[in-house]
Amino acid sequence: MRISKSLAVGVAIVVGVSHAQTFQRLGTCPTLGCVFPPDQTDFLAGQYFDIRLEVHAPINGSEANGKQPDEKFTFTIAKEKGKAEPATTYFSIAEPKLERWNFSWYEDLFAKEAGKPSIVNVTSKAYRRVALYEPGEYTATLTYNNGSTTKASWLVRDLQEVRKAKNIIMFIGDGMTTNMITAARLIAHKAINGRYQTKMQMDQFPILGHQMTHSIDSFITDSANSATALYTGHKSTVNCLGVYADSSKDPFDDPKVETIAEMFHRLTGGLVGIVSTAFIADATPAALTAHTRDRGQYGAVVDSFLHGITNYTWTNWTGPDVLFGGGAEQFYDPKLGGKTYLNKDYYSEFSKAGYQVLWNKTSLAKASNDSRALGIFTVSNMAKWLDRNVYKSNLNQSLSPSGDKTAALDQPGLKDMTLKAIDILAKRSGDKGFFLMSEAASIDKMMHVLDYDRALGELLELDDTIKATIAKLKSLNKFKETLIIVTADHGHGFDVMGSVDTKYLAAQNVDRKKRDAVGTYQNSGLSQYANTGNLTYSEGVHFPSNWDPRYTLFQGLMADPDRRENWSVHKDGPRVPAVNITPSADFYANPKDGAGGILLNGTLPVGDDQGVHSLTDVPVFAMGPCQELFGGVYNSIDIFFSMAECFGLARGKGHGQ
Template sequence: MGKLHFPLSAVAAAAAVLCSVASAQTFQRLGTCPTLGCILPPDQQDFLAGQYFDIRLEVHAPVNGSEATDGRPDENFTFTVGKVGDSAQPATEFFGVDEPELETWDFSWYEDLFAYDDDRASVVNVASKAYRRVALYEPGEYEGVLSYNGTSTTAYWRVRDLSETRKAKNVLLFIGDGMTTNMITAARLIAHKQINGRYQSTMAMDKFPVLGHQMTHSIDSFITDSANSATALYTGHKSTVNALGVYRDSSEDTFDDPKVETIAELFYRITGGHVGIVSTAYIADATPAALTSHTSDRGEYGAVVDSFVHGIVNYTWTEWSGPDVLFGGGAEQFCPPSQGGETYMDLNYYDVFRDAGYSVVSNNTELQAASDSDRLLGIFTTSTMTTWLDRNVYTDNLEGSENSPDCQGNDATDQPGLKNMTLKAIDILQTRSSADDDAGWFIMSEAASVDKQMHILDYDRALGELLELDDTIKASINHLRELGELENTLIVVTADHGHGFDVFGNVDTKYLNAHDDPRKKRNAVGPYERSGLSQYINTGDLRYGDSNFPSNWSPRYTLAEGFGANPDHRENYRVHKNGPRLPAVNISGFPEEEFFVNPEDAKSGFIVNGTLPVSYDQGVHSLTDVPVFAMGPGQEIFGGVYSSIDVFYHIATALGLSRTSPPETETNNWGKKYGSKFGYHHYTEQNPRYGPPAQ
């Protein structure tokens, strides 16, 4: 039996829509496939003209369960494609590709939580084919028809009609991972002073001329993760939780899912533009990964790192030669296993990048000293980089972090912040682009730990990360202005999803501490007029030049903050001075997957029981639309409310990446540059050893 996974569309079978819907939601057979014939990309998908993608066809034959058939999928299925209104052709003719080989597999899933508890799996046999690296050039509506077992599934696809005229030379895309409007409001409150209701300064984001909202939901679930949402932002295609740059299919192989070309790949292939990738996460994390990776499992960290430098080599795919800069944490996927890392093919990826022409730096001093002319890899910590609060206020926490990028258990005490990394990225990209006929650049800069700290309910650290992002935006705008590139650069700031966070008043921590009764402690909370003004500003000694951060992180009156959902935990609404919070823990004697209030966390507080499954030791993502701030050439189309995929189409429009006819040399220039260099052509078959997906 194949991999066990958990999908089923809301509409299980055409003939039994209503009853199936009612019983398939927590798990889905394959979210994008309500019938038994599956086309990926599925119905209702948009494409950039000329964007490369793969097609996966699957015919499902459930063996048991509510959809049971004879268990034999039709292996003689056919697939035709055509513009709506034109005659359809077999896909091989339409795309000019060879007929792919038939693949078969099986997988199993659970119809609901009762089946899961009882381990009553439903098994599905599958017949499948995949067409690799095709494209649609002519704008308009297309129709793909999968015929099987005397029935058929139709997918309508739309190629958007976008200008090919480039408006922006450069794009600087900032992503505040997990950042919502609510969090921006809270960060403003603790870092910018008010007098009589007037802010004396505001966030850099607040000054952007154009504001939009994007809807973050997945293709098959209304809550997304960062892999899936990054895929939407970078490719114009929504996908499934944990998927990077692919539509998730039902096969066990996490590297054979149908791919879609990303904004980085398109920008490089079509314009020869330069790409930079910056994140405060371990660099194999989803948001940076989705620029070059194509896998249904974001947990394939080693392969992700390989894709940064080599692109995709297991199938015919687009050109890619590596970013000009790659800055972040995550040495654990660079140090060879002999030094404690876990790398793709057990290689030393510092060496792999050096062999590919990269200089390598491992701390801020080296970063600042590095040449602006050379490609640069900067890996500054073993895993996720240390938060702004610990690097700048509670600096003792840097000691004993054992987080150095040599994976030797030393402390990474000289880490750059997001601002250091982003400004250096701009310098290098600008220098190298200028030396390359002013080809222009695309930089993605991610404040990853807004999300990571919100997950662990560490409000202070999360808001510190958000303020560091805002400070980076401000500094980047000033720096681009100095370089004379501001007017050539489209700057977009957005998020990939939210957390259900908000501020609802203040807390008199002195009063809270003075009482033992949990109900008395709650009376320390001051809503409405009792919230008063922010005491984080101008009430302490910390100063940061022209950057706006709180001057006092532990005033008597703190913010009362909370989430729509949380694990069991305790709240005392005080900054966690000894390092990031651990709200919930497993307790000896209980099942490993069950979590309770951490007895060591927020000891002076009162207990808040959780609203999440007890297997969650941290918070989860939420539904809310997230903001998009835009300034620069092409900004005007970023206003209003739209889908996350539109961020991709808007950026592609600004860069003029739409191509309504194939490049003349197309068949000779892809997939060859690095394909044989390291002797591997299929990730999974050789190396299917990466762990389960992370969130």
């Protein structure tokens, strides 16, 4: 966390915006003149970025001032105490053309209810693909409306350019919190008299940190926004991938920032691998190469994996060496029902670019380590560990990655994908090294649907994957040159408060009586998931020996839709806690879910059918070169800067280069 020396800038900006909360005109722009990147932005020396300027003229609402949006605004850059130069001079680029648009927003819920939006006219310019090289503080100044100014204090961090790690493997447990790690440990590792007999791999990391996930314009983040912070060092807005959110309607014209994957590849020629258990166009994998205001542009995201950004001059991107995950519907031919970018067959596109195309665990295992590989193993998100390993009949759905509507029965897990990715990257990268992001995506997805068992299963699979990764790196003699980071992108408000006697719960007929099944404090007893039977105490693979004990965890989220809670494993596949059973958009407890449980009214808006993200700082575990950079408490963006420092990616070539 940096404390800016130019504090007055921030104070001036913040005053007067306290009225806008649930909705904001434009989150990072409380005044009528907007600069992106905004105040308090840090850059890696030499990192590409776009600049977007906007001048707002509210036509109605509390900010209306009767003015037209200024067409003659000016913009300057000054380093430290130096002279302020026009951006065109400073960056040696042509003056961009003036753009115009308008947008509307609601000032609060009453305005929304009354159907009274506020309309804003906008003038704007965008300076594309610039960079700052010399470390130090800069002031960017937008002057508009006859002398009003918006100043942004920018800092180019002064980082060493020496490379300390050859490879970085970044594990992201999507939505994973310390609370969930604690619960996963409880169900998979045996304790005797308060002592765990085996350790989670994460618990054995030498360095622990916490990262703050607060996004740029709201304190709760989504996975797009938070992935952008982790990969670029730039906080952003919900739904943004690798851009700051401007107010225009075009989802592809927002000001971009270069990602760790793009910089690493551009500057060192190092290889990039992307692995996720989500559909591969989902936010966490997408944010490594995509640049859009709208994370829902899945087809374009898949295209950007392969071709990078093509609508503006950007960086030289030639595709990751490994791309493994789900989401076949964004790849296969639209004739089969695919929903692809420009109606192309992306299996064919990747194949033409030299990729092996893999559709199942068997072909993954057999794939060559010499060629680039695309592995797409299912339609939608990949099957969960619990369904692949315990409740296997749930795999019988029409989700084949080929698009032929058969079942995707032979899906790999995160461990299979990650180990193969390392094999390929290690073989192909030679002296150049690699960056691999491996995401346990369904911790988040299963927490969203209140399916705690499946979420914890995914977390345990992540831990097992990390353990196997360390062994793999050692077997390849690459352990000492590889930094391993394990973190999350945000939390869910989850904890465990005791145990539930599910037999007693089911035997009661009245909700208030069912609550007696809950055991807290001394009545929580011991975990029945791992403490039954003659489990051995090996340091091997650890998952619960019994997912369906009589005494389950009294666990949950804190922000929920209406639901019926029986605190038992959902054997018939991922949970659906709430359903729309009225003509309205209202969700009620799913009558097919939580049999015998307690009917609980939710706290979230009734249009929500699942849980939401939470505020909490999330843990960071680090091991390897530069591990010392990841201890203590810091901002999410610091993870980008620490990874970039470890790779030696700063390029202080001097002004204008």
